[in-house]
Amino acid sequence: MTVEGVNPKAYPLADSQLSITILDLVQQATNYKQLKKGANEATKTLNRGISEFIVMAADTEPLEILLHLPLLAEDKVFEFLLIVSLSYESQLVVSLALASFTGFTWVSSSYDKKIRLYWLLDSSFEIVIVDNVPYVFVPSKQALGRACDVTRPVIACSVTSNEASQLKSQIQHLKDAIEKLLI
Amino acid sequence: MKIYLLSESPSGYGLFEGHGSDEIGQNTEAVRSSVSDLSRFGRVVQLTAFHPFQSALDALNQINAVSEGYMSDELRSFLELNLPKVKEGKKPKFSLGVSEPKIGSCIFEATKIPCQSNEFVHELLRGVRQHFDRFIKDLKPGDLEKAQLGLAHSYSRAKVKFNVNRVDNMVIQAIFMLDTLDKDINSFAMRVREWYSWHFPELVKIVNDNYLYAKVSKIIVDKSKLSEEHIPMLTEALGDEDKAREVIEAGKASMGQDLSPVDLINVQTFAQRVMDLADYRKKLYDYLVTKMSDIAPNLAALIGEMVGARLISHAGSLTNLAKCPSSTLQILGAEKALFRALKTRGNTPKYGLIFHSSFIGRASAKNKGRIARFLANKCSIASRIDCFSDNSTTAFGEKLREQVEERLDFYDKGVAPRKNVDVMKEVLENLEKKDEGEKTVDASEKKKKRKTEEKEEEKEEEKSKKKKKKSKAVEGEELTATDNGHSKKKKKTKSQDDE
Numbered sequence: 001m002t003v004e005g006v007n008p009k010a011y012p013l014a015d016s017q018l019s020i021t022i023l024d025l026v027q028q029a030t031n032y033k034q035l036k037k038g039a040n041e042a043t044k045t046l047n048r049g050i051s052e053f054i055v056m057a058a059d060t061e062p063l064e065i066l067l068h069l070p071l072l073a074e075d076k077v078f079e080f081l082l083i084v085s086l087s088y089e090s091q092l093v094v095s096l097a098l099a100s101f102t103g104f105t106w107v108s109s110s111y112d113k114k115i116r117l118y119w120l121l122d123s124s125f126e127i128v129i130v131d132n133v134p135y136v137f138v139p140s141k142q143a144l145g146r147a148c149d150v151t152r153p154v155i156a157c158s159v160t161s162n163e164a165s166q167l168k169s170q171i172q173h174l175k176d177a178i179e180k181l182l183i
Numbered sequence: 184m185k186i187y188l189l190s191e192s193p194s195g196y197g198l199f200e201g202h203g204s205d206e207i208g209q210n211t212e213a214v215r216s217s218v219s220d221l222s223r224f225g226r227v228v229q230l231t232a233f234h235p236f237q238s239a240l241d242a243l244n245q246i247n248a249v250s251e252g253y254m255s256d257e258l259r260s261f262l263e264l265n266l267p268k269v270k271e272g273k274k275p276k277f278s279l280g281v282s283e284p285k286i287g288s289c290i291f292e293a294t295k296i297p298c299q300s301n302e303f304v305h306e307l308l309r310g311v312r313q314h315f316d317r318f319i320k321d322l323k324p325g326d327l328e329k330a331q332l333g334l335a336h337s338y339s340r341a342k343v344k345f346n347v348n349r350v351d352n353m354v355i356q357a358i359f360m361l362d363t364l365d366k367d368i369n370s371f372a373m374r375v376r377e378w379y380s381w382h383f384p385e386l387v388k389i390v391n392d393n394y395l396y397a398k399v400s401k402i403i404v405d406k407s408k409l410s411e412e413h414i415p416m417l418t419e420a421l422g423d424e425d426k427a428r429e430v431i432e433a434g435k436a437s438m439g440q441d442l443s444p445v446d447l448i449n450v451q452t453f454a455q456r457v458m459d460l461a462d463y464r465k466k467l468y469d470y471l472v473t474k475m476s477d478i479a480p481n482l483a484a485l486i487g488e489m490v491g492a493r494l495i496s497h498a499g500s501l502t503n504l505a506k507c508p509s510s511t512l513q514i515l516g517a518e519k520a521l522f523r524a525l526k527t528r529g530n531t532p533k534y535g536l537i538f539h540s541s542f543i544g545r546a547s548a549k550n551k552g553r554i555a556r557f558l559a560n561k562c563s564i565a566s567r568i569d570c571f572s573d574n575s576t577t578a579f580g581e582k583l584r585e586q587v588e589e590r591l592d593f594y595d596k597g598v599a600p601r602k603n604v605d606v607m608k609e610v611l612e613n614l615e616k617k618d619e620g621e622k623t624v625d626a627s628e629k630k631k632k633r634k635t636e637e638k639e640e641e642k643e644e645e646k647s648k649k650k651k652k653k654s655k656a657v658e659g660e661e662l663t664a665t666d667n668g669h670s671k672k673k674k675k676t677k678s679q680d681d682e
Contacts, residue, residue, distance in 0.1 A: 040508040040563070047508075061607045062579070064571035065564050068505045153604065 009067065010058035010137040012181035019138045022055055023147040025167070025174055029159045030149050032167055037148050039066060042158040046072040046133060052159045052171050053134040053178060057141030060155045069156060073133040134178040187266060188228065188280045188304065190311045191249055193242060193330035195235035196258060197318070198265050199228050199311055201280075218310035228307060230318045232265040242330070243337045252285030254293055266296060280304035354478055355496040357471045358489070364464045371457045372397065378450050382406060382442045385433040389426060394461050397454040399430065404447060409434035477575065481565040484580025485587075486540050486558070493536050494562070505563075505570035512566075513537065513559035537562065542587050550594045557590050578614060582606045 014022055029035040036045050045051040054073055056066050138144055141153040148154045186201040217224055236242040248255040278297045281287040287298030316327050372393035379400045380387055390396045398420050409431050417427035475488040479501060482491040497515050498504035514521055516535030524531045534555040546554040561583040568579050589600035
């Protein structure tokens, strides 16, 4: 009804143009069976690591019933490597070790992700590469429910991964657009 | 286009100017190779300004602001002093490279300095960190390592101190202590009865309550000295004068053996300790109720303090409980049965710790599973509100409790329940009205609500005790029913899918 102030915790919030794009992609994901509707099912996709991105409704009352999803979306472990290092002096050793382990082209892409080092006792260290699942808020839960082909409002949904899907490129573009909201 | 680099070190802020970026371009590999050589890197990047931190506390405040994505006043004045001025309307001819995108956007909002945080900038900043001690001439050898170590300690300690999970640990320890104390008190009380029965075996039949038995044995001490003078004390302890007279009559005709004074003293001391333990258990229970109403008021209002505390302790913390989907919350505490069912492809459990809620006890046999699923869903909502909400209130918990009551009525009588959206709107409207009203009125209303809640809880506990006995018999019937056939389950699952 009346346009109320949006909860400041709903961040990042998509503008009207991006919202239309997101809801359109959500609808297509519904048709391709690549969508999980509801906060509980979205939680499960994050735990299983099959989520591409999370869409949440900013006008949820109360909004706190959604705020565990950003916590889960960040810090999903993506890759795990164990490398023995003979030197602690320079992070360049880490880069060279990564390069020798995986090849240069992959090292280049790995810098887009967070790299965490866990020093072990026997002068070796673990490398845990952590990638965020992007998440975004859209203004209306009614619109999100319509995009999911559900008569009820939907407060959260998750687009799942499928390597053979025709939506792959659209999902990638949208993930980039969502991550630009954070800058 | 010129590029500047902002570097945050434990000693202070550093501003560097990048040269020769046109030659290198945006080639990351070339930058990476030049970073390792100081002579080459020195030509690419030069120090423009350095602002040392005044003290360790100042360093901690600055780094906290950077990690949270804020720009402190000190950083702002440092940047405005050393960077070329940005005139309004004109496009700036330089950009500032930062390692943290959030602080970059904050800097841009406040000062209109354009910031970037990309792969190229990260490589240059990595080189700056590697050769930092050689850029700053005033730094003595070892100063940077000491500053790093001190700041790391302070930063980590500050993080740990403000960890919200720390508060959950109190509830987890309290519920563990409460369960252990229940077992210990029961064992000790049985020991007191057995020990004193050598002296006065008839007392066991007259006084059934463990606590009262310890109290009465402490009053009597030696049965041979029992007389009419003990009736007032026994009446006060037992609450019944007829029972008091019965005790005295039994004492006269008791067939127990006489104990020596030393033995009696030991029995008395042990009985006193059992009574003290029972009193402490009551205090611990009150502490747990108070703590739960502070940490998780909605969850406590919905399912009770004891079951809520067990859920939190089983999940590990309130944050972990909030992160669980409701299907996981439903079977917390029944992992053994779940894995057995998954291994043998049998029936998975309907409930775990939430079985002890009064709602499960009141539901009929065929509706227990549905009520368990509904209740787990409401518990998930309540725990998430408790975990992430800034204001502490029990309004949501009470409304969620009403929803579960309506669901029970719906299954019994067919009354249509309300929807989630309507209930939440009602709660928020009530909260807004309360904020407008006077604070004194709110305080008096809260007191009344707590009293009514306590009474309701007592009644429900009595009801649940009675229904648990019935539910055990019903469970026996359930086992036979499940053995009959799988077709019934298929029909049920279909009907559930339709719902």
